[in-house]
Amino acid sequence: MPALTHDDLLHRAEKLRLPAQHHIDGADEPGSGAAFSVVSPRDGQVLGEVADAHGAEVDLAVAAARRAFDSGPWPRLAPAERGRILLRVAELLEEQRETLALTVSLEMGKPFTDAYGIELRAAINTFRWYGQLADKLTDESPHAAPDALALVTREPTGVVGAVVPWNFPLTLASWKIAPALAAGCTVVLKPSENSPLSALMLGRIATEAGLPPGVLNVVAGDGPTAGRALGLHPDVDVLAFTGSTAVGRHFLRYAADSNLKRVWLELGGKSPNIILPDAPDLEKAAATAAWGIFFNQGEMCTAPSRLLVHSSVAERVTEAIVARARDLRVGDPLDPATEMGALVGEGHLERVLDHIGAGVGQGARLRAGGARTLTGTGGSYLHPTVFDQVDPGMRLAREEIFGPVLSVLTFDDVEEAVRLANATEYGLAAGLWTSDLSTAHRISRALKAGTVWVNCYEEGDLTVPFGGMKQSGNGRDKSAHALEKYTELKTTWIQL
Structure with missing residues (x-):
């Protein structure tokens, strides 16, 4: 660059x-x-x-x-x-x-x-x-x-x-x-x-x-x-x-x-990001979770907006994400030092703030952010926002926010994690952090999502397809499979 x-x-x-x-x-x-x-x-x-x-x-x-x-x-x-x-x-x-x-x-x-x-x-x-x-x-x-x-x-x-x-x-x-x-x-x-x-x-x-x-x-x-x-x-x-x-x-x-x-x-998506206590590197898992929700101002259909973290490590992981949210540099998109820019416009910013207000009103705990910033610029800027003590029935956990807003939910066993992850109308993507190969395969198969990232997030290249299940859509972008959307199969039968 x-x-x-x-x-x-x-x-x-x-x-x-x-x-x-x-x-x-x-x-x-x-x-x-x-x-x-x-x-x-x-x-x-x-x-x-x-x-x-x-x-x-x-x-x-x-x-x-x-x-x-x-x-x-x-x-x-x-x-x-x-x-x-x-x-x-x-x-x-x-x-x-x-x-x-x-x-x-x-x-x-x-x-x-x-x-x-x-x-x-x-x-x-x-x-x-x-x-x-x-x-x-x-x-x-x-x-x-x-x-x-x-x-x-x-x-x-x-x-x-x-x-x-x-x-x-x-x-x-x-x-x-x-x-x-x-x-x-x-x-x-x-x-x-x-x-x-x-x-x-x-x-x-x-x-x-x-x-x-x-x-x-x-x-x-x-x-x-x-x-x-x-x-x-x-x-x-x-x-x-x-x-x-x-x-x-x-x-x-x-x-x-x-x-x-x-x-x-x-x-759309409401992607779960599951962190098990045997994650190979909890610090990396937390840092990636923070990057994933704040990258592109959270305006990502695949954003890992629901962090599902095992109760035994939940506070450790959440504290690391909160610290990152407070340190993240929000600023002018044309400043090379800026880490998070502006949301796309005032109307969208107001919708994101409405979700934040609903989260507070429904009893979730605001751990970081929650308010606009850089108000003197005329731009549409928001502090990176983190909630914990989020209930699965809250709007924060159900609706796509499309902004830098993370909801932290906890679980006590793998079965509960899978149930929470799939308790959404969406099925675009999911993340999973574990050191156990068998667990990785079993949970990946159980998750209803078009892409599952294991011990990473938002990785891949053009060789692999991208798309969703359930109300996240149909068909696939990327890879040779994308051509299936733009071609017709014709059968010609020639009698010899």
């Missing part, structure tokens, strides 16, 4: 040229003239006015994607050529990494160091990985009858609508776009209205890298208008969404009310 000072980043932020128009059919598109303000949570200042997509702009983008799929070159290119262009996207993302990281930091509040070192690294690696995979997919020829030849081929599904949230605007967009493009699909991306700027930049970069017009289109707008129009559009064949469970339900209804398009959902 470049050795940039706070003053360096402030100076570069002032000189940023931010996009203001949709990217449709390979070119900037001003749309109808309506616009909305993008406000930076770091200081409450308006970053710019961005074209606001309504039905007409969504129709324009989908029509461009439809033409590009039905009669354009992209689905008909040799897979190796598609892969080469995706690799070029990765190269250009690397070249513009600093600018993109700065934009992400400004629009959604995460520290520049995380935007550069984690967010952009993930986006670059995603395009690179699927670029390398594109020509390595194989069809099947099952052993059929001796007088027949059976072929099973994978074909791209068509036009993909991708709707992604603000917490990782480039990472999550890349997880949808790269495998869809590798498969030969075309895409209409709708980023969150809180973080459209980096996504609009991505659209331009992809066109510069050699994507034909209409293959990747980016429209900016809100969910009830632009998102709904995309979900209901009869020319969208697949809808891939990451966001809240409530909005995921809307997309399922949109599919039912339109063309029964496939809908792939990566939704």
Whole structure:
């Protein structure tokens, strides 16, 4: 990462040229003239006015994607050529990494160091990985009858609508776009209205890298208008969404009310992180628990927001996390010394504070944080917050908060830990800390979660799938399995 000072980043932020128009059919598109303000949570200042997509702009983008799929070159290119262009996207993302990281930091509040070192690294690696995979997919020829030849081929599904949230605007967009493009699909991306700027930049970069017009289109707008129009559009064949469970339900209804398009959902979470007394390193377990809930301001669908810790070590672990919460440096996302930046906006901060107030009101003990900070900046900052003496029935333990708020619950045996862990409507991720191999396997199998981390948290790479169970969604991002969302299986039976 470049050795940039706070003053360096402030100076570069002032000189940023931010996009203001949709990217449709390979070119900037001003749309109808309506616009909305993008406000930076770091200081409450308006970053710019961005074209606001309504039905007409969504129709324009989908029509461009439809033409590009039905009669354009992209689905008909040799897979190796598609892969080469995706690799070029990765190269250009690397070249513009600093600018993109700065934009992400400004629009959604995460520290520049995380935007550069984690967010952009993930986006670059995603395009690179699927670029390398594109020509390595194989069809099947099952052993059929001796007088027949059976072929099973994978074909791209068509036009993909991708709707992604603000917490990782480039990472999550890349997880949808790269495998869809590798498969030969075309895409209409709708980023969150809180973080459209980096996504609009991505659209331009992809066109510069050699994507034909209409293959990747980016429209900016809100969910009830632009998102709904995309979900209901009869020319969208697949809808891939990451966001809240409530909005995921809307997309399922949109599919039912339109063309029964496939809908792939990566939704909320209330992930348990279980620490047994035989954890190989209790200090590391506590430090990782603190990092996991405070990283990205707690705005993580996989955030380990429920710490389930054995009663014999609960106070030791909790004290270590409380100490870390009090020492954590909350500050300007453009300050390289900042460890936790701003929440995405005032509305979201108020919702998190409401959960904190409910926790206090329902009898949980507030051990750290619980109030906003840096109020003179105009930004949306919150002290890292820790509760213990949390009852499983409290809102703190049941509802996704999506902020830096940890709930500590205790248990006395493994069976109770598993019961508490699974006592949620969500099933996205879970953590487990133990030195016993048999215990690790048994509990991992018993946990209803799409990912289980043992003696770590938030680890992995693009070779492994990511997604949830229960009301955390369906389908998988990452790995070769992501291509299953964007391809159709066709059987051809040839009588010899």
